[in-house]
Amino acid sequence: MIATPGTSAEAIGTPPPIEESLVIFDNVSRFYGEVLGVNRVTLTIPPGITSLVGPNGSGKTTLMNLMTGLVRPTRGEIRVLGAATNDPERLFKLVGYSTQFDSFPKGLTGFEFVYSFLRLFGDSHAECESRAWKAIERVNLVEPAKRKVAGYSKGMRQRIKLAQAIAHDPRVLVLDEPLNGLDPLVRAETIALFREFAAKGRHVIMSTHILHEVDMISDQVILLANGYVVAEGEISGVRSEISEQPIQVQIRCDKPSAMASRVFQTDHVVEVKLHVDGGGLLIKTRDADKFYRLLNHIALDGIAIESVTPADDNANSIYEYLIGGEESTK
Amino acid sequence: MNWALWWAQIRAIIRLEMRKTFFAKRGIWIYLLALAPAVLFFADSIAVMHDRDRRAESESTHAVSAKTLDSIEMGTTRGQVEAKLGEPYAKEVFSFGRRGQNEHAVYRYTDGQSDYVFIFQDDELVGRRVNELRTISKDSLVFATVFQFFFLRLAIFFGCVGIFTNLFRGELLDKSLHFYLLAPVRREVLLVGKYLAGLIATVVIFTTSTALQLMAMGWHLTGPAMTEYLHGPGLGQIGAYLGVTALACLGYGSVFLAAGLLFRNPIIPAAVVLLWESANPFLPAALKKISVIFYLQSMCPVVARPNDMPALAALLLSSAEATPAIWAVSGLIVLTLAVLAVAARQARKLEINYSSD
Numbered sequence: 001m002i003a004t005p006g007t008s009a010e011a012i013g014t015p016p017p018i019e020e021s022l023v024i025f026d027n028v029s030r031f032y033g034e035v036l037g038v039n040r041v042t043l044t045i046p047p048g049i050t051s052l053v054g055p056n057g058s059g060k061t062t063l064m065n066l067m068t069g070l071v072r073p074t075r076g077e078i079r080v081l082g083a084a085t086n087d088p089e090r091l092f093k094l095v096g097y098s099t100q101f102d103s104f105p106k107g108l109t110g111f112e113f114v115y116s117f118l119r120l121f122g123d124s125h126a127e128c129e130s131r132a133w134k135a136i137e138r139v140n141l142v143e144p145a146k147r148k149v150a151g152y153s154k155g156m157r158q159r160i161k162l163a164q165a166i167a168h169d170p171r172v173l174v175l176d177e178p179l180n181g182l183d184p185l186v187r188a189e190t191i192a193l194f195r196e197f198a199a200k201g202r203h204v205i206m207s208t209h210i211l212h213e214v215d216m217i218s219d220q221v222i223l224l225a226n227g228y229v230v231a232e233g234e235i236s237g238v239r240s241e242i243s244e245q246p247i248q249v250q251i252r253c254d255k256p257s258a259m260a261s262r263v264f265q266t267d268h269v270v271e272v273k274l275h276v277d278g279g280g281l282l283i284k285t286r287d288a289d290k291f292y293r294l295l296n297h298i299a300l301d302g303i304a305i306e307s308v309t310p311a312d313d314n315a316n317s318i319y320e321y322l323i324g325g326e327e328s329t330k
Numbered sequence: 331m332n333w334a335l336w337w338a339q340i341r342a343i344i345r346l347e348m349r350k351t352f353f354a355k356r357g358i359w360i361y362l363l364a365l366a367p368a369v370l371f372f373a374d375s376i377a378v379m380h381d382r383d384r385r386a387e388s389e390s391t392h393a394v395s396a397k398t399l400d401s402i403e404m405g406t407t408r409g410q411v412e413a414k415l416g417e418p419y420a421k422e423v424f425s426f427g428r429r430g431q432n433e434h435a436v437y438r439y440t441d442g443q444s445d446y447v448f449i450f451q452d453d454e455l456v457g458r459r460v461n462e463l464r465t466i467s468k469d470s471l472v473f474a475t476v477f478q479f480f481f482l483r484l485a486i487f488f489g490c491v492g493i494f495t496n497l498f499r500g501e502l503l504d505k506s507l508h509f510y511l512l513a514p515v516r517r518e519v520l521l522v523g524k525y526l527a528g529l530i531a532t533v534v535i536f537t538t539s540t541a542l543q544l545m546a547m548g549w550h551l552t553g554p555a556m557t558e559y560l561h562g563p564g565l566g567q568i569g570a571y572l573g574v575t576a577l578a579c580l581g582y583g584s585v586f587l588a589a590g591l592l593f594r595n596p597i598i599p600a601a602v603v604l605l606w607e608s609a610n611p612f613l614p615a616a617l618k619k620i621s622v623i624f625y626l627q628s629m630c631p632v633v634a635r636p637n638d639m640p641a642l643a644a645l646l647l648s649s650a651e652a653t654p655a656i657w658a659v660s661g662l663i664v665l666t667l668a669v670l671a672v673a674a675r676q677a678r679k680l681e682i683n684y685s686s687d
Contacts, residue, residue, distance in 0.1 A: 032683070070508055070682040089332075092514035099512075101684065103505035106350055119342035120513035122335040164509070 020082040022046060023067060023172060023203060028076030030062055036227040037062035041076070043222065043232060045205060049198045051214045052207040053319060054224030060207040061100060063224070064174050067205070068097045080172055093121070096165035100176040102157060110145040110152070110160045111136060114167050121168055135167035136160075138193065140186070154181035162190065166197075173197055175206040179213065191217055215316075223319065235318065236310070245321045246270050246284035248311035249291065254304040256281040262298055266290065282311060336519045343515075343523025344530065351493060351531040360489045364539040367476055367485065371546030378464045378550040385463065388419040389442035396441040402448065406455045408435060411448060415439055418448075466551060466559045470567065473547050474632035477571060481543070482626055486536050486578045487604065493532055494586035495596035497524040498677075508682045517677040525587050525670065532579035540575040544568055563631070570631040577629070577662050581622035584666040588673035591680065625662040628653035 023045040030037035038059035052060040065071040066078055069085035083090040104113060114135055118128040136145045139159040144152065149160060158181050165173060173194075179187050194204045194217060208214060214221055215235060223231040253259055260272045260281055268287035275281060285291040299305050312318075351357060394415050402411060412418075418437040426432050435450040449457035462468075501507035510520055548556055589599035607623040618624045653661070 065682065068512060070511060072679075072681060088511070089335075089514045089516060092512055095512075097512050099508055101505045101508060105346065105501075105506045105509065106354065106504065108349070112349075116342070116346045117509055117513055119345070120339050120510075120515050122338040122342075 019079065021201075022079075022081070023205065024079045025063075025066075026077045026079075028066060028073045028078055030066055030071060031074045037071070038066070038224075038227045038229075041229050043229060045203065045220070045222075047198065047201045047203050048219035049194055049204045049206070049217050050220040050222060051218040052205065052222050052224060053214055057226075058224040059227040060224055061176055062227075063222075064097065064099075064176055064205070064207065068092075068095055068174055070097075070099075092170075093168065094170055095172045095174060096168060096170035097174040098158075098161045098165040098176065098178055100180075102154070104149045104157070104160075106150070107148070109148055110141060110156075110163075113149055113160060114145075114164045117164055118167050131167050131169075132163075135163040138166065139163045140189065155183060155186055158182055159186065159190075162193075166193075170202075172203040172205065175204065177208060178206055179208065221318070231318065245312075246286050247288045247291075248317075249283050249285065249288075250280065250307075250309045250311045251283065251295075252280040252306040254279075254306075259298060259303050262301075262303075263291075263294065266294060280306075336516070339515050339519050340523040340526060343510075343520060344527040347497070347524055347527030348531065351527060357492065360492050360535065363485045363489055364535050365542070367481055368539055368542035368546050370476075371473075371543050372549060375546055375549035382463060382550070385440045385442055385445065388440045391419065394439050394441055394446075396444070399439055399441060399446045402455065402458070404455050404458070407453050408437070408450050408455075409453075411437065411455065464550065466548075466555060469547050470563075470632050471634070473543070473571075474630060475634040477540075477543075477574075478627060478630060478634045481536075481540070482574070482578055482623065483604075483607070485539070486532070486575065487582055487607075488600070489536060490528075490532055490579060490582035490586050491589075491596060491600045494525075494528045494583045495590035495600070497528050497587055497590060498680075499590035499594070499596055502684065505684045511680070511682060517680065518674045521587070521670070521674050521677045525583065525673075528587065529579055529583050532583060533576045536579055537572050537575045540571050541568075544571065567631040570629060574626050574629050577659065578622065578626050580666055581625065581662050584669040584673070585622065588669050588676070591673050591676040619661060620665070622662065622665065625653070625658040625665070628658040629655055 023043075025041045025043040028041045029039045036059075041059075041063065052063060054060050062071065066073055067080060067085065069088065069091060072086070078085050080091060081094050083094055085091060105116075108116065111132060115128055115132040118132055119125075121128070123131075133142070133145075136142055139162050141156060141159050141163060144156060145160075149157065152160065158178065162175070162178060165175070175194075178194075179190060182190060191213075194206070198204050198219065206217075208217075218235065220233060221231070221235055222229055251259065256274050256278065260274060260283075263269045263272060263283055263285075268290050269283055269285045271282075271284040273282040283291070295305070295308065312321075398415060402414065418439050420438040421435070423433065423435045426434060433450075433452055435453075437448040437450070439446045439448070443463050445461040447459040447461065448455055449459075498507065501510075511517075515523075548559065551559065585603060586596065586600065589596050589603070593599045607621055610618055610621045610623055613621075
């Protein structure tokens with residue numbers, strides 16, 4: 001994630017080419033009457049998979065709706081690959097959005113749904129038909145595509161929404177809880193689709209409340225609480241910035257007791273737990289750099305270290321540290 | 331200005347909306363509302379034809395000349411009437427009073443064209459009514475009254491409420507409007523597309539109904555009478571009624587499309603517009619022109635007579651001043667464009683916040 005404190009409105013007004021590959025929020029606030037949606041959000045989202053994580057009402061959907069012009073900011077400015085959110089003709093050639101709303105225009109089949117909205121791009125019947133089938137095929141919904149959407153299961157509805165969002169081959173894919181209602185197999189296929197999208201240098205911006213999937217899928221995370229962005233960046237980077245929480249490291253070695261005694265001689269190690277199997281230990285330290293330097297010395301002193309793994313370098317832990325005390329996810 | 335793209339988008343919106351508007355179950359009441367007067371006119375025509383046949387039959391068995399029938403004076407007894415006119419083709423006698431001492435009788439005669447109804451009270455002629463056979467001029471007046479009172483004021487009005495308010499409000503309630511707002515379509519183009527879709531639907535439904543009503547109205551006419559009508563004012567009247575129907579959809583459509591964007595509950599603005607349109611006769615000249623009905627009634631080829639109607643119904647008929655058709659059409663188009671401009675402004679500000687809708 002790119003640091004953004006200095007992003008100014010003037011800079012957005014005359015975007016240099018790099019900004020045409022970024023999604024930029026510049027001091028954006030949105031209030032619903034007196035209720036806060038999001039407040040003073042300044043973000044720059046690069047290509048790749050970015051997960052928005054936060055409890056109910058934290059502002060995830062508002063952020064996505066702001067990004068796609070479904071709601072307007074009370075203050076601040078948003079640019080999506082250089083396009084303003086009040087310029088639909090430009091914006092929606094770049095963006096596809098699969099919303100959380102589980103509703104569809106009445107009476108349409110899956111194919112008609114994807115095809116009809118593709119026609120709004122002004123392309124020919126043949127072109128739209130081909131694109132619609134391609135997108136439907138991509139989400140494995142060819143067989144039921146001729147049936148009415150009203151008869152689809154929750155998972156099928158999610159997939160047809162996804163097909164509609166990707167049908168015009170957007171550069172930015174915005175997805176609100178896209179994995180909800182999908183069975184494990186389809187979930188894996190869908191995640192593969194997101195990865196494929198991101199691998200092409202495109203943006204996949206999704207909200208989710210399934211934290212272990214955040215680790216698995218995301219290149220970046222944006223943690224939200226009460227309408228504020230509380231952390232952003234790569235998961236490991238975000239973790240290292242949480243200085244008040246000791247970093248946890250799992251070590252598998254041949255002499256865990258000897259190692260415990262060595263590390264306790266330093267002032268930055270605050271807790272050590274020996275594994276019950278006698279083959280390792282969990283260490284909590286306030287200074288990761290000093291700890292890893294110490295670990296080098298320990299290894300040289302004859303303790304055979306099998307593996308060293310960060311134990312809380314994941315979205316779940318970060319979430320717990322930053323938000324967990326206040327609220328829980330959905 | 332990318333007119334080609336906008337036109338392609340408008341056509342795509344119309345196609346999508348048509349499927350929803352024409353085949354929606356919730357729109358069935360609009361078809362019923364539109365077809366109701368046509369059904370009534372058909373029923374009336376069948377009754378008129380039946381009546382004509384009956385009179386013709388009565389004429390052959392109870393032929394009495396109009397002159398003889400007109401010569402009967404008030405106070406004449408039943409016996410004197412029967413002596414002069416013969417047996418009536420229909421006779422009803424009722425007794426009433428405590429012991430049945432009072433008698434009431436109705437005698438019906440015909441000269442083949444008109445029905446003469448003589449009413450006797452205690453063997454004395456106290457009333458006489460002549461029911462003439464229906465003529466096209468009488469039918470035209472009935473049609474004008476039904477068209478202006480029921481069809482314009484209620485059927486097209488509420489049909490447009492049902493179709494046009496739902497173009498945006500209905501989709502907000504169904505939580506499906508965002509699909510349009512997530513397409514590369516300007517809000518103004520979306521508005522025009524939806525408006526034209528609603529207009530096509532209402533014009534097709536209501537002009538078909540008007541045509542059916544006119545056809546039903548003339549169903550009972552004999553060949554010569556129909557030829558005379560069509561060679562006289564008929565074609566002009568038919569064209570005018572179809573035109574007024576289409577213009578009503580144009581005007582009311584814009585009003586209710588805007589209402590669907592501006593208000594959460596379209597029934598409230600519909601009631602306000604209905605009141606405003608009903609108050610039209612009592613408004614100052616300048617305010618009268620800010621109304622759809624003012625222009626529509628100016629263009630109706632036959633003036634409905636409020637005096638012949640119940641007071642409450644007459645209240646709904648605006649006494650439109652004679653406004654040249656060109657001004658009426660122009661005025662209605664200007665009004666429509668002004669309302670659509672307000673709607674477009676609102677559409678630009680539209681946000682998706684289904685929970686509050």
